[in-house]
Amino acid sequence: MSDKAADILKAAEKLFAAGRYHEVTLDEICKNARVGKGTVYRYFHDKEDLFWRVIMSGLNELVESVQQVAEREEDPAQGLRQVACCMVDFFSQRAALFGLMGSERLRASTRKKKIWKQWHQKDKKIKAVAAGFIAKGMEEGRYASSLSPAGAALLFRGMIRTGLRNRRDMPRGNDWPLALVELFEKGILVRNASKSK
Amino acid sequence: MSDKAADILKAAEKLFAAGRYHEVTLDEICKNARVGKGTVYRYFHDKEDLFWRVIMSGLNELVESVQQVAEREEDPAQGLRQVACCMVDFFSQRAALFGLMGSERLRASTRKKKIWKQWHQKDKKIKAVAAGFIAKGMEEGRYASSLSPAGAALLFRGMIRTGLRNRRDMPRGNDWPLALVELFEKGILVRNASKSK
Amino acid sequence: MSDKAADILKAAEKLFAAGRYHEVTLDEICKNARVGKGTVYRYFHDKEDLFWRVIMSGLNELVESVQQVAEREEDPAQGLRQVACCMVDFFSQRAALFGLMGSERLRASTRKKKIWKQWHQKDKKIKAVAAGFIAKGMEEGRYASSLSPAGAALLFRGMIRTGLRNRRDMPRGNDWPLALVELFEKGILVRNASKSK
Amino acid sequence: MSDKAADILKAAEKLFAAGRYHEVTLDEICKNARVGKGTVYRYFHDKEDLFWRVIMSGLNELVESVQQVAEREEDPAQGLRQVACCMVDFFSQRAALFGLMGSERLRASTRKKKIWKQWHQKDKKIKAVAAGFIAKGMEEGRYASSLSPAGAALLFRGMIRTGLRNRRDMPRGNDWPLALVELFEKGILVRNASKSK
DNA sequence: AATGAATGAGCCTTCATTCAT
DNA sequence: CATGAATGAAGGCTCATTCAT
Numbered sequence: 001m002s003d004k005a006a007d008i009l010k011a012a013e014k015l016f017a018a019g020r021y022h023e024v025t026l027d028e029i030c031k032n033a034r035v036g037k038g039t040v041y042r043y044f045h046d047k048e049d050l051f052w053r054v055i056m057s058g059l060n061e062l063v064e065s066v067q068q069v070a071e072r073e074e075d076p077a078q079g080l081r082q083v084a085c086c087m088v089d090f091f092s093q094r095a096a097l098f099g100l101m102g103s104e105r106l107r108a109s110t111r112k113k114k115i116w117k118q119w120h121q122k123d124k125k126i127k128a129v130a131a132g133f134i135a136k137g138m139e140e141g142r143y144a145s146s147l148s149p150a151g152a153a154l155l156f157r158g159m160i161r162t163g164l165r166n167r168r169d170m171p172r173g174n175d176w177p178l179a180l181v182e183l184f185e186k187g188i189l190v191r192n193a194s195k196s197k
Numbered sequence: 198m199s200d201k202a203a204d205i206l207k208a209a210e211k212l213f214a215a216g217r218y219h220e221v222t223l224d225e226i227c228k229n230a231r232v233g234k235g236t237v238y239r240y241f242h243d244k245e246d247l248f249w250r251v252i253m254s255g256l257n258e259l260v261e262s263v264q265q266v267a268e269r270e271e272d273p274a275q276g277l278r279q280v281a282c283c284m285v286d287f288f289s290q291r292a293a294l295f296g297l298m299g300s301e302r303l304r305a306s307t308r309k310k311k312i313w314k315q316w317h318q319k320d321k322k323i324k325a326v327a328a329g330f331i332a333k334g335m336e337e338g339r340y341a342s343s344l345s346p347a348g349a350a351l352l353f354r355g356m357i358r359t360g361l362r363n364r365r366d367m368p369r370g371n372d373w374p375l376a377l378v379e380l381f382e383k384g385i386l387v388r389n390a391s392k393s394k
Numbered sequence: 395m396s397d398k399a400a401d402i403l404k405a406a407e408k409l410f411a412a413g414r415y416h417e418v419t420l421d422e423i424c425k426n427a428r429v430g431k432g433t434v435y436r437y438f439h440d441k442e443d444l445f446w447r448v449i450m451s452g453l454n455e456l457v458e459s460v461q462q463v464a465e466r467e468e469d470p471a472q473g474l475r476q477v478a479c480c481m482v483d484f485f486s487q488r489a490a491l492f493g494l495m496g497s498e499r500l501r502a503s504t505r506k507k508k509i510w511k512q513w514h515q516k517d518k519k520i521k522a523v524a525a526g527f528i529a530k531g532m533e534e535g536r537y538a539s540s541l542s543p544a545g546a547a548l549l550f551r552g553m554i555r556t557g558l559r560n561r562r563d564m565p566r567g568n569d570w571p572l573a574l575v576e577l578f579e580k581g582i583l584v585r586n587a588s589k590s591k
Numbered sequence: 592m593s594d595k596a597a598d599i600l601k602a603a604e605k606l607f608a609a610g611r612y613h614e615v616t617l618d619e620i621c622k623n624a625r626v627g628k629g630t631v632y633r634y635f636h637d638k639e640d641l642f643w644r645v646i647m648s649g650l651n652e653l654v655e656s657v658q659q660v661a662e663r664e665e666d667p668a669q670g671l672r673q674v675a676c677c678m679v680d681f682f683s684q685r686a687a688l689f690g691l692m693g694s695e696r697l698r699a700s701t702r703k704k705k706i707w708k709q710w711h712q713k714d715k716k717i718k719a720v721a722a723g724f725i726a727k728g729m730e731e732g733r734y735a736s737s738l739s740p741a742g743a744a745l746l747f748r749g750m751i752r753t754g755l756r757n758r759r760d761m762p763r764g765n766d767w768p769l770a771l772v773e774l775f776e777k778g779i780l781v782r783n784a785s786k787s788k
Numbered sequence: 789a790a791t792g793a794a795t796g797a798g799c800c801t802t803c804a805t806t807c808a809t
Numbered sequence: 810c811a812t813g814a815a816t817g818a819a820g821g822c823t824c825a826t827t828c829a830t
Contacts, residue, residue: 004810004811020217020218020219021217021218021219022217022218022219025802025803025804026803026804026805027803027804030812030813035811035812036811036812036813037804037805037806037812037813037814038805038806038807038810038811038812038813039810039811039812041804041805041806042810042811046804046805047803047804047805145376145380146368146372146376146379147367147368147373147376147377147380148366148368150366151363151366151367151368151373152380154359154360154363154366155356155359155360155377155380157359158355158356158358158359158360158362159352159355159356159359161355161359162351162352162354162355162356162358163351163352163355165355166348166351169345169347169348169351170344170348171343171344171345171348176344176348179342179343179344180344180352182343182384183342183344183349183352183381183384183385184380184384185384186383186384186385186386187379187380187381187382187383187384188380188383189383199793201793201794219820222819222820222821223820223821223822224820224821227796232794232795233794233795233796234795234796234797234821234822234823235793235794235795235796235822235823235824236793236794236795237822238821238822238823239793239794243821243822244820244821244822398789398790414611414612414613415611415612415613416611416612416613419823419824419825420824420825420826421824421825424791424792429790429791430790430791430792431791431792431793431825431826431827432789432790432791432792432826432827432828433789433790433791435825435826435827436789436790440825440826441824441825441826539770539774540762540770540773541761541762541767541770541771541774542760542762544760545757545760545761545762545767546774548753548754548757548760549750549753549754549771549774551753552749552750552752552753552754552756553746553749553750553753555749555753556745556746556748556749556750556752557745557746557749559749560742560745563739563741563742563745564738564742565737565738565739565742570738570742573736573737573738574738574746576737576778577736577738577743577746577775577778577779578774578778579778580777580778580779580780581773581774581775581776581777581778582774582777583777593814595814595815613799616798616799616800617799617800617801618799618800621817626815626816627815627816627817628800628801628816628817628818629801629802629803629814629815629816629817630814630815630816632800632801632802633814633815637800637801638799638800638801
């Protein structure tokens with residue numbers, strides 16, 4: 001990808017994160033990216049396209065880093081912990097993206113089918129990793145819940161999101177994702193099951 | 198409140214829920230509310246004001262119904278269950294609102310201090326109810342967590358939100374909120390503590 | 395004329411004098427006149443009508459008081475002095491009107507023929523009084539100018555207007571209209587002519 | 592100044608001169624200037640800004656041409672004559688401007704302090720030129736009046752304005768400004784003083 | 789007769805998009 | 810390739826006017 005395109009993406013990410021879609025103008029983006037307005041249209045089809053590519057580019061990175069966890073970690077409990085840390089790390093570094101991902105989710109779904117499909121595809125992969133660990137734990141008899149692995153995975157992700165969104169109310173330090181995972185895991189743990197590690 | 202104002206609010210709620218802020222035009226709102234454009238400006242200062250009043254009016258209802266739970270329920274476990282059901286019921290009936298509340302949360306905070314303060318005030322009340330039940334449970338020695346009651350309450354609410362947002366992945370029927378509460382409660386339950394009820 | 399209509403006229407005069415036509419709203423006028431909006435439309439055809447009636451009502455008063463001078467005064471010099479004082483007095487009491495009369499003159503002429511004709515009719519009467527005195531003075535051999543009586547009368551009125559518009563730069567006291575008349579009269583006076591009175 | 596900006600200014604001058612502020616639409620201006628609507632906003636902050644710049648740009652030209660008279664002319668009588676001709680020439684060529692300058696004068700003063708200050712600054716310069724000639728004549732013992740030079744200068748300008756505004760009632764030909772100056776000068780002339788030139 | 793809530797045409801203004809340089 | 814001046818469609822908002830009460 002061209003340098004210019006990357007600059008634009010970066011500027012757009014920053015600005016879209018700070019304001020609602022319609023409050024961000026292309027002029028602002030161009031000024032921040034130190035790029036002419038025409039250049040944006042060389043690399044992106046239109047404003048909407050730019051918006052979604054900002055989100056998708058972030059999502060891609062996250063998906064990759066989460067999938068790496070899935071590949072190298074076998075133990076369910078460890079897996080969940082690492083997934084949590086992975087997501088928290090990612091969004092800590094790219095805080096701007098966090099607000100965007102999710103906020104426009106439902107809206108997108110109703111209007112632009114095509115783009116939403118792309119989004120959904122990626123999102124499914126993240127959920128699948130957590131669901132995978134949970135399913136494995138259930139198979140091993142360590143986890144149990146009246147929720148399906150997929151449903152439980154959603155809650156898991158929801159808890160992480162909530163933690164990120166409310167960092168101020170989480171315990172000091174960088175351990176809070178572990179506390180959160182602990183709560184979740186205990187919630188689906190089968191009594192008397194030997195705790196992992 | 199005048200009939201017209203209520204009509205406008207209702208139409209706006211529906212439309213804002215379906216599309217992004219800038220995609221919803223006043224003309225659309227007027228047509229849906231069967232009201233002239235000027236009438237909107239008699240009751241609302243501008244589009245932004247209308248938007249926030251849609252959100253606040255919904256939030257008010259929710260706050261009230263959640264606080265009623267706090268008043269009539271003593272048992273922490275029962276309380277959490279009812280809070281969950283209360284929120285799920287509310288948003289099931291007013292699905293449109295759900296997308297709005299939360300989606301623009303972070304954005305609002307950065308731009309319009311005054312409005313955000315109103316929002317925050319209300320939101321704090323909801324969080325306080327759940328936190329209250331959790332704190333009570335901890336005092337009674339039934340609950341424990343490395344998270345504070347407030348932090349745990351946030352996660353609790355986050356799980357409910359996730360459930361609502363992904364109803365399709367939750368178990369069929371109307372019991373899933375209970376499954377969700379069960380997972381959460383087990384997560385903070387002190388082993389060997391006698392389960393309530 | 396009904397009391398209400400008079401109230402409206404008075405309020406409108408005050409407001410139209412303070413702001414440009416398009417900056418004055420009917421709401422403002424109604425509030426100032428302590429009258430409902432519909433009432434304005436009972437007495438005036440529309441905003442434009444109200445505007446012109448404000449001007450015409452003032453003009454009528456002025457015309458009458460100037461014509462009284464013409465009837466009771468024979469001496470040209472005395473006549474001019476009294477016309478000047480008469481106009482200055484009138485506009486001192488109804489300062490608001492002064493800004494209006496004249497300001498929109500040219501504009502009106504281009505658009506609304508009918509109304510302008512009314513205005514012109516009245517204005518002609520004022521000019522005629524001054525022109526009458528000047529013509530009389532010329533006939534008597536006391537005044538002379540390469541300008542016609544009508545032309546000189548216009549300048550006379552223009553000087554008075556300028557004096558009113560720049561009261562601050564005129565000498566202190568209420569004598570400045572006389573100083574002004576003196577300048578004008580000397581300007582048309584035939585040398586060696588015996589000064590009146 | 593860009594060509595487009597000049598086109599806009601010219602079109603706006605023509606239209607504002609023909610109709611009241613609120614009767615002139617930007618669409619009209621754009622059409623006349625053969626320019627897109629957005630272009631207007633590239634060069635002018637808003638409609639009001641455009642309006643004032645039309646007036647100020649005209650005023651600037653007038654100030655310059657009047658000041659040139661002051662620099663090259665020494666004799667008071669000649670000076671006054673030339674100032675008169677200068678103003679009449681200017682407004683004959685740019686008749687549209689004449690209606691604007693002055694008509695909105697008082698209104699502006701009440702609302703927009705900053706703009707009025709600019710206007711006043713320029714206007715003062717014009718008045719100063721005439722006042723300068725009158726003061727010189729007084730010092731030389733040729734002129735006398737119970738009015739101050741500044742006050743007399745105002746009347747002088749007022750007479751010119753009146754002449755312009757009522758060209759039809761002035762004598763045929765282009766000599767009327769001289770007749771006007773004659774009337775004024777005779778009005779302040781000291782008897783027995785030797786007439787200039 | 790008087791009111792003021794309701795209306796909607798019309799206008800200013802913004803801003804995504806284009807295209808000549 | 811890059812630029813940014815120019816464009817004009819689109820939308821928020823105002824306010825003169827109407828009309829049911």
